[in-house]
Amino acid sequence: MLRKIQLPLQTLNLVVGFMIWVLISSLLPFIKEDIAIPDNQLALVTAIPVILGSILRVPLGYYANQFGARKIFLISFVLLLFPVYYISVANSLADLLVGGLFLGIGGAVFSVGVTSLPKYYPKEKHGFVNGIYGAGNLGTAISAFAAPVVATKLGWSTTVQLYLIILGIFIIANFLLGDKQETKVKTPLLEQIKGVYKNEKLWLLSLFYFITFGSFVAFTIYLPNFLVANFGLDKVDAGFRTAGFIVIATLMRPIGGWLADRFHSLILLMFVFGVYTVSAMILSFAPSIGWYTFGCLTIALCAGIGNGVIFKLVPMYFSKQAGIVNGIVSAMGGLGGFFPPIILTLLFNLTGHYAIGFMALSEVALASLILVVWMYFQGKMSLANEVINHTVEGIMITDMSGKIISVNPAFTKITGFEAAEAIGKNPNILKSNKQPKTFYEDLWRSIETNGFWQGEIWNSRKDGEEYLQWLTISAVKNDAGEVVQYAGMFSDISNHKNKKA
Numbered sequence: 001m002l003r004k005i006q007l008p009l010q011t012l013n014l015v016v017g018f019m020i021w022v023l024i025s026s027l028l029p030f031i032k033e034d035i036a037i038p039d040n041q042l043a044l045v046t047a048i049p050v051i052l053g054s055i056l057r058v059p060l061g062y063y064a065n066q067f068g069a070r071k072i073f074l075i076s077f078v079l080l081l082f083p084v085y086y087i088s089v090a091n092s093l094a095d096l097l098v099g100g101l102f103l104g105i106g107g108a109v110f111s112v113g114v115t116s117l118p119k120y121y122p123k124e125k126h127g128f129v130n131g132i133y134g135a136g137n138l139g140t141a142i143s144a145f146a147a148p149v150v151a152t153k154l155g156w157s158t159t160v161q162l163y164l165i166i167l168g169i170f171i172i173a174n175f176l177l178g179d180k181q182e183t184k185v186k187t188p189l190l191e192q193i194k195g196v197y198k199n200e201k202l203w204l205l206s207l208f209y210f211i212t213f214g215s216f217v218a219f220t221i222y223l224p225n226f227l228v229a230n231f232g233l234d235k236v237d238a239g240f241r242t243a244g245f246i247v248i249a250t251l252m253r254p255i256g257g258w259l260a261d262r263f264h265s266l267i268l269l270m271f272v273f274g275v276y277t278v279s280a281m282i283l284s285f286a287p288s289i290g291w292y293t294f295g296c297l298t299i300a301l302c303a304g305i306g307n308g309v310i311f312k313l314v315p316m317y318f319s320k321q322a323g324i325v326n327g328i329v330s331a332m333g334g335l336g337g338f339f340p341p342i343i344l345t346l347l348f349n350l351t352g353h354y355a356i357g358f359m360a361l362s363e364v365a366l367a368s369l370i371l372v373v374w375m376y377f378q379g380k381m382s383l384a385n386e387v388i389n390h391t392v393e394g395i396m397i398t399d400m401s402g403k404i405i406s407v408n409p410a411f412t413k414i415t416g417f418e419a420a421e422a423i424g425k426n427p428n429i430l431k432s433n434k435q436p437k438t439f440y441e442d443l444w445r446s447i448e449t450n451g452f453w454q455g456e457i458w459n460s461r462k463d464g465e466e467y468l469q470w471l472t473i474s475a476v477k478n479d480a481g482e483v484v485q486y487a488g489m490f491s492d493i494s495n496h497k498n499k500k501a
Helices: 003-021 023-034 039-055 057-067 069-088 093-108 110-120 123-154 156-177 189-196 200-231 235-262 265-284 289-317 322-351 355-390 409-415 437-450 494-500
Strands: 394-398 404-407 452-460 466-477 483-492
Touching: 003 023, 003 069, 003 093, 003 110, 003 123, 003 156, 023 039, 023 069, 023 093, 023 123, 023 156, 023 200, 023 235, 039 057, 039 093, 039 200, 039 322, 057 069, 057 093, 057 110, 057 322, 069 093, 069 110, 069 156, 093 110, 110 123, 110 289, 110 322, 123 156, 123 200, 123 235, 123 289, 189 322, 200 235, 200 265, 200 289, 200 322, 200 355, 235 265, 235 289, 265 289, 265 355, 289 322, 322 355, 394 409, 409 483, 437 452, 437 466
Parallel strands: none
Antiparallel strands: 394 404, 394 483, 452 466, 466 483
8 A cells, every 4th residue: 555655645745845945936035125135146045955956866866775765755854844944034145045055955855756666667657657756846836836925924934934834744744654665775876876977878868857957947946036127027926927837847747758658758858959949049039028938938848848758768778776877867957957047147247138048058958959869869770789789690791892891799600700800801701612603793793683682602610611501692772872881691501401401
């Protein structure tokens, strides 16, 4: 029974963690009425919770495998009691920075669920399950929407203290309902890191999540104050609009995971980054509130789909190191939310507008699109190489001059020639003396006329033993129809012939 409630329980845990993570940014228009915050420090105040929320994702993902999600969520929520109360009584910028830093624990719990929940479901459901869990992002929308409304009636300090009650409820819920029997993975941390840090897919997925989740976090903490300052909107209205952005991004996350379970994940990411590129360009032209809303909501759509797709890819590429990789990728996503608000503020102070910052997002999205296309075609080539390397038939490829340029392991097994001994040589190293010259002339005439030749042929192994092959030679053509290579596929049929005899 406890296993069945882990998905809803851990998703609600993430909702609470994210509600707390964006607590300061949601209430900043109210807080700055009581606490003097210089304009050039506003972005830092809202971004500071992202630091610890990103860095801690790596150890929390690892320890979730070691000790189980129940213990990690419990400890995290107990620790959050202290910074939440500290912020509720804050009266200086320093208080907000110190308390905000430790609010990052709320964002760090993300890596706990994405590490724990796949243990309860088959692989074909991992995308959708992680997408459902990722919908816990909705916690940011709840704070963005509800916190300003409550603060209007009760004041921001009392509003913050209400979060202590929510934390208390979930501490009890995890203690009673968390799974004590969760499967543990005890692989040492350094061993896991050594197993993944040289893999380029780790860093590409980190870059993609840096953009998709980073933009989600950045817009979440940047929009409430920006909409008030730049478009003169009411504080509650700005909160509603920010909540709308968050809701769309959150709802699209499980849809992104569901789509990734059914379609090619990299093709979905091509769509995501293509639309990102165009949307960020729209924002860079400092549009009206209507076009700005369109650009933001389109980014929300893509961010949600992208977030869901990426955490389908992590267990596909890193099934044995999912804990540490989930931590690293999600940490990079969190850091992706830290830098943009600060950079946008810095650029605004220098230029008087945000155009360069949004154009930079567009260019990074375009670069990511190119990298996804590269991953897609590299994956196709890798699959083809896997097929070639594991087929039982020997394969030999030559260039137009007749030099061998590639062989597979079965070639070595059948002929005795290692790849290094065969590459660069002419195929006549395999030639026997059992066929007359006219046999080879007919063979090449067939290739020139029909594009291939197929039949029995006597060849020699490295040790001089002659054996009978079934050989197919095909001309490989480019898009212009010109022959560029020749590919031979063969098998040893000597034993088959002997049995027949």
